[in-house]
Amino acid sequence: MKKPPIIFVMGVSGSGKSTIGKLLAKKLELSFFDGDDYHPDENVEKMAKGHPLNDEDRKGWLVKLNELAKENREQGAIIACSALKHKYRKLLRNGLEDQLKFVFLSGSFELVSKRLQQRKGHFMPPKLLRSQFEALEIPTSALLVNIEDSPKVIVENIIKKLDNQWA
Known part of the structure; x- marks a missing residue:
């Protein structure tokens, strides 16, 4: 019997990862986890102060999300995570190669910026959006939406x- 999927819904901040992830999880009857909830306090504070995270800041967080995915490999899961760079996705995929899929939520800087301006109560300030677009390495093996x-x-x-990929 085939195991249920582990799906990382990825994209820059404001692309809709949490909204889409929750709806997708409900449709597929899988658990949803928001990667933002797993950031260490230092990362949240750094972003809240307007400073972008670097690779070293993200490493422990990504390892934690990979562990979360592995803990859910039997029942499947949807996890929202920016996964901006190839090396981040490689770390997230570790040990889950055949079961994991990335869904890349793609949109223009202007559209995402407009959404971020309307968002209230999130630790990620809109002024950091440019740094996310600059760090983004568009995935070649993800479902592009x-x-x-x-x-x-x-x-x-x-x-x-x-359905087309796993048929």
Whole structure:
């Protein structure tokens, strides 16, 4: 019997990872985990002060998310995580190669910036968005989904693409 998927919903801050991840988890009847909840306090404080995280800041957090994914390999899971660089995705994939899939929520700087301006109560200030776009290495092996549609349509598109890949 095939194991349920571990899906990382990835993209820059404000691309809709949490919204889409929750809806996708509900549709697929999988648990949802927001990667932001697993950042150490130092990372949250650094971002809240307007400083972007570097590779060293992210390493422990990514290892923790990989461990979370491994803990859920029997039942599957949806995990929201920026996963901006290839080396981050490689770390997240460690030990889960055949079971893991990345869904990349892609949108323009202008669209995401507009969304971030409307978001309230998040530790990631909109002024750090540029640094995320600069760090982003567009994945070649992820499902690419445009974020211009409604969340419902985006989730439907993801499910169709997943069905085609895992059919």
